[in-house]
Every structure is written in structure tokens, then in C-alpha cells.
Amino acid sequence: LSVSQNDHRQLLAETKRLASLLRLAREEAILRNTPISIQLSNKEYRFFSKNRQEWIPISRDNHFRKRQFPISNIIVRSNIPKDSDHRITIVFGHEPVAPPFDIFLETPNNQSSIRADGIGHFRIN
Numbered sequence: 001l002s003v004s005q006n007d008h009r010q011l012l013a014e015t016k017r018l019a020s021l022l023r024l025a026r027e028e029a030i031l032r033n034t035p036i037s038i039q040l041s042n043k044e045y046r047f048f049s050k051n052r053q054e055w056i057p058i059s060r061d062n063h064f065r066k067r068q069f070p071i072s073n074i075i076v077r078s079n080i081p082k083d084s085d086h087r088i089t090i091v092f093g094h095e096p097v098a099p100p101f102d103i104f105l106e107t108p109n110n111q112s113s114i115r116a117d118g119i120g121h122f123r124i125n
Helices: 002-032
Strands: 036-040 044-051 054-057 075-078 088-092 101-106 111-116 122-124
Touching: 002 036, 002 044, 002 088, 002 101, 002 111, 002 122, 075 088
Parallel strands: none
Antiparallel strands: 036 044, 036 088, 044 054, 075 101, 101 111, 111 122
8 A cells, every 4th residue: 555655646746747847848938939849658758849840859958858757667648649659749839829638647556647728727637
């Protein structure tokens, strides 16, 4: 029981961190007038900015650096289809309105989710 509770706390903490970073990426894309994207896999997530026609990984920013999920057996799902490399990509543009989406972080015993309404609100469940 203790391991399951610790797993749930760790999953919830990671979900909150990810929601905060998504909110920040959305705000930065609007402020910079430059698209910012995130790619999520079951192991990690990474942010990119668009430079002309090319997506460049953001590496020199403490907030948007590449991050490994601290939980080894996590599964990331979304209503956004995965690409051929089994990654989920979300793009934030300079517009204040975007399509809503859901992200689910799951372990064998727990689940948490982020629901984005498309106008800047990110709700954690």
C-alpha cells in the first residue's frame, strides 16, 4: 500500500509539473510570437521552438530542457494521435485559442490527467 501511495504522489507531482510547463510554453509562444511544441514519449518529453521552417530543440532553457519521467513504468496517452515514433506532439502557436486536448499519465496502479480547454486553462485530474 505504501508503494502504491508513493507512486500516486510521484505521478501527481509529475502531472502538476507537466501542466505548469505546458502553461508556460503556451504563454511563451504567444509572447514570442513563435510556435513552441512539446514531444512526449513514455520515457521523456522535450520542447522545441520553430526557427523559420525547422523545429529546433530547446536546450539552453532551464524550464524547457529535456526531461526524463521519474517513474520508469509510465505510459503516456492522449486524444492526440502518436506519430510513427510513438510520440505525442502538441504545438502552441501565437494565437490565444488552440484545439483542446487531454494527456493521461498512467502507471499499473494509478492514473492522472491534464485537460487543456484550448484557451489557456489546464486542469489536473
